[in-house]
Amino acid sequence: MTEETPLQTHPDRGGAGTPLLQAKTLTKHFPLGGGAVVRAVDGVDFAVMKGETLGVVGESGCGKSTTARVVMQLIPQDKGEMLFDGEIVGGQALTLKEYRRQAQMVFQDSYASLNPRLTIEDSIAFGPTVHGVSKANAILKARDLLERVGLDPARFAARYPHELSGGQRQRVNIARALALGPRLVILDEAVSALDKSVEAQVLNLLADLREEFGLTYIFISHDLNVVRFISDRVMVMYLGEVVEIGPVEELYGDPRHPYTRALLSAMPSMDPDNRTMEAPLAGDPPNPINPPEGCRFHPRCPHAQTVCAKVKPVLATVGEGARQVACHMQVPGSGHSQAPALEVAA
């Protein structure tokens, strides 16, 4: 071997059962003029286990993409920290540059995320060359990756982005994200701009690549069907906060938070006998500049009571432990009439 060390696979420090990424009270506020602040991400806690896909859903403006950008460290958080395989991101043991080898991102706009002046293979090879891989090796790796994402390198490697279709470009973006050999890939609405048939192909590709490279995904989407297909666990966000996290089938089958319920009931059903009967949510989400006191969902919640307007519910484990919900109705003794009764000590 020469002194050039081509991107090594990263050692797994904590073992298979540990979280790959832990976000602790991640907060990002954007100051506007005149002292107003947009609370885009407000104290978000979550963990992504190794090898799993965490789906993130929520309405537009709920802070999904800001969360993605903070996790990718494209924008610094105001508060909170992240642990990547047990190490603080940006700390002594895991520098930001090193972290960026291990975490990569695929963006929604397949065209805007490729430099129009670079050939496909140059775009993919850029990341590795930044980390000290020689240009020749990086190009070979790029062609190898093109093959793996289903694009013939002989046909596509030397082309320019505008000569490709949206689906092909998104495959290139996936190859580009994989070029650094990451362990975590953040997919920010990565398939949302594709038409349905292409979307399905790219989703299958993503699922295959996850197996092949042992990847962990954070999959952000507003499309609940897609999230259900690809995710192991789902995190529901509302106005910059996490309202519910749980295993995908459990959460889809038995949503606990009224917002999750509303969101899922707004999902179009393919079964005419299973049409949505409950009225969908009324109104727009409140302004994140001045979020409501107490539970942020209470102005739109059909079950809201006085306690909801006063006390902010915390994300708490309910049931057998895999599910976390931030709702007073799930907390015994919260003061909500629908809350489960307090267990009286015998």
Place this chain on the structure above:
Amino acid sequence: MSAIAQGNAAIIVPPLAKSPGYWAGVWRRFKKDKVAVGAGLVVLAIILMAIFADYIAPADPTRSSMLRRLRPIGTPGYPLGADELGRDMLSRLIHGARLSLFMGVVPVFIAFVVGSVIGVAAGFFGGKFNTITMRTVDVFYAFPSVLLAIALSGALGAGITNSLLSLTIVFIPPIARIAESVTTQVRAMDYVEAARASGANAITIIRVHVLGNVLGPIFVYATSLISVSMILASGLSFLGLGTKPPTPEWGLMLNTLRTAIYVQPWVAALPGAAIFITSISFNLLSDGLRSAMDVKG
């Protein structure tokens, strides 16, 4: 993957047939634009004329003759007439192209380099740095460019170097402003975010991802300033702040022939026509370049 692991310095990457890239597309579209191609040919002819002036010019541009002052166009031996000192107009126009082109191109080129550095840095780094830099640049906008050039030249004193310097200073702010706005657009693109996400530092990102996408539009804008620069330079010479006689320069020639406007109006108008043709050719060329480059994808 295994092929990569065995990698060493002697790796040969098989070249692939490159698809015609962006510039090939620009050239294809540019070729279709008859006006732009014509203007480009005129510019080329003027440049060649300036380079080979010594061989083309029929006479010595500084040899005067008191007997043949202000001859009309078509006088034998003086195809475009003679000026107020009996010098051959054709030879003077051919030689004048050198200095006029020089004064048109050089200040714009220097301003292109300096203005791009300022604008790209301001646009890319944004924030307070952008505000301070661009507001400083804006100060220059308080003065009309002609007045600024005259004021600077006047303060620095007459001469080619000084007028070159003052013209450069005049052109830096508009170029920096264009560079800043184009860079701000490019910086917001996802591919720049993706490059940051791959751990690249600012210099690498600017070099690989920003410059390739901003220099084209800045360059097109700069070519449109060449004609302005030529006219301003001629203006400075006209006011006696640029070239000094007897050096042939179109602006200066226009100035000295001004008194002969009633005696030989056609001869007196010739330097103006030369300035006009050159500057409009540069403008049309830059327009053609802009529309050839302004295509999505």
